[in-house]
Amino acid sequence: MNVREGAVDLVVPEQGEGAGDEVFFNPVQELNRDLTVAVMRAYRDREPRVETYLDAMTASGVRGVRAAADGWDVTCCDVDADAIDLCQENLTRNDLDGDVRQRDVNALLHDDYFDVVDLDPFGTPIPFADAAFQGTRNLLCVTATDTAPLCGAHFESGVRSYSTIPRNTEYHAEMGVRVLLSALIRTGARYDIAPRPLVTHATNHYVRTYLELDRGATVANKAVDELGYIYHCEHCLYRENEAGLIADAPSSCPNCDHGIETAGPVFLGSTCNPEFVSTVADSVTEEMGTADKATDLLETLGAELSVPTHYDQHRLCKRWTRSAPAMDDFLDKLSEAGHDVSRTHYGGTTFKTTATVDEIRAATAE
Numbered sequence: 177m178n179v180r181e182g183a184v185d186l187v188v189p190e191q192g193e194g195a196g197d198e199v200f201f202n203p204v205q206e207l208n209r210d211l212t213v214a215v216m217r218a219y220r221d222r223e224p225r226v227e228t229y230l231d232a233m234t235a236s237g238v239r240g241v242r243a244a245a246d247g248w249d250v251t252c253c254d255v256d257a258d259a260i261d262l263c264q265e266n267l268t269r270n271d272l273d274g275d276v277r278q279r280d281v282n283a284l285l286h287d288d289y290f291d292v293v294d295l296d297p298f299g300t301p302i303p304f305a306d307a308a309f310q311g312t313r314n315l316l317c318v319t320a321t322d323t324a325p326l327c328g329a330h331f332e333s334g335v336r337s338y339s340t341i342p343r344n345t346e347y348h349a350e351m352g353v354r355v356l357l358s359a360l361i362r363t364g365a366r367y368d369i370a371p372r373p374l375v376t377h378a379t380n381h382y383v384r385t386y387l388e389l390d391r392g393a394t395v396a397n398k399a400v401d402e403l404g405y406i407y408h409c410e411h412c413l414y415r416e417n418e419a420g421l422i423a424d425a426p427s428s429c430p431n432c433d434h435g436i437e438t439a440g441p442v443f444l445g446s447t448c449n450p451e452f453v454s455t456v457a458d459s460v461t462e463e464m465g466t467a468d469k470a471t472d473l474l475e476t477l478g479a480e481l482s483v484p485t486h487y488d489q490h491r492l493c494k495r496w497t498r499s500a501p502a503m504d505d506f507l508d509k510l511s512e513a514g515h516d517v518s519r520t521h522y523g524g525t526t527f528k529t530t531a532t533v534d535e536i537r538a539a540t541a542e
């Protein structure tokens with residue numbers, strides 16, 4: 177079937193056929209791809225010397241074709257011969273050039289360098305992370321679709337893939353973000369590289385992050401310093417964070433004396449750079465099919481407090497056997513009590529605050 181995405185026309189397999197022998201194409205990922213185009217525009221405005229983009233798992237070629245239409249010097253890679261044919265067809269159809277390679281991208285990334293590398297695999301990106309740090313100069317874009325392992329719902333799989341302890345909490349998407357970033361920072365650190373998150377967002381289906389790479393042992397050490405642990409009480413929803421690689425968990429919840437769960441090492445730093453996020457919002461343009469959604473998401477991301485971890489108002493109110501008031505009133509009360517507060521992109525009833533769970537309860541009491 178024919179689809180138009182951004183400024184390009186593509187032939188892609190019918191929706192739903194991607195899980196079989198067909199070349200993969202998921203229309204639902206259009207927001208992810210629109211944001212990628214916007215992030216790359218904003219990044220090139222800041223770093224005008226960046227030119228080369230590797231669409232590392234190209235499938236239909238959609239990312240590479242869109243980047244080529246935006247003036248990038250594009251390489252598209254896939255192991256699958258049908259994907260390579262379709263990708264070439266889609267470049268030609270749009271009268272665009274690109275270097276199309278049928279290769280295992282891990283081998284390609286050990287042979288060559290690219291300014292921007294985009295990892296968009298099935299499931300976890302970790303099998304490609306070492307090679308990506310070898311072959312990326314500036315900006316590494318990573319999608320992870322294995323949300324159940326990342327958030328601890330598939331615990332053993334999460335431990336195996338990410339070499340950390342994920343916990344299945346009510347802030348599961350943020351747990352996924354912080355587990356993924358932890359693994360990428362530890363992988364980069366092996367090569368004296370510090371990956372700095374410029375933009376990161378999560379849905380039920382995937383986590384996506386854009387990492388600017390800085391080089392040197394000192395910056396890599398600083399990146400590792402942003403790892404640590406989350407201690408979480410499933411009973412009263414108390415949580416606290418501790419920086420450092422040696423966990424020192426409380427023996428029980430300081431709030432209610434129930435057992436404490438430990439997640440980590442996870443990334444405890446900022447998952448977005450608000451100034452950069454605002455330049456990305458300026459780079460969203462009308463031809464993008466998800467322009468309104470992308471703009472809303474970027475606005476929320478730019479205003480989101482960076483503190484781990486978010487709360488869900490419905491979950492808290494249920495725990496306190498209260499009915500949930502309007503979100504704006506609830507957040508106003510917290511703010512009036514002197515706490516920093518923001519909504520989050522993790523859901524309409526989610527928020528972040530500098531207040532503890534007890535302080536939230538006290539500040540929002542009827």
Ligand SMILES: C[S@@+](CC[C@H](N)C(=O)[O-])C[C@H]1O[C@@H](n2cnc3c(N)ncnc32)[C@H](O)[C@@H]1O
Binds near residue numbers: 205254259
């Ligand atoms: C999720 S799809 C990519 C979707 C595409 N980026 C998009 O936005 O529509 C994953 C692709 O990775 C390819 N792939 C899997 N292992 C690979 C490897 N080792 N090297 C290169 N490509 C690989 C698969 O053939 C498949 O086409």
Ligand SMILES: [Zn+2]
Binds near residue numbers: 410414430434
């Ligand atoms: Zn507790």
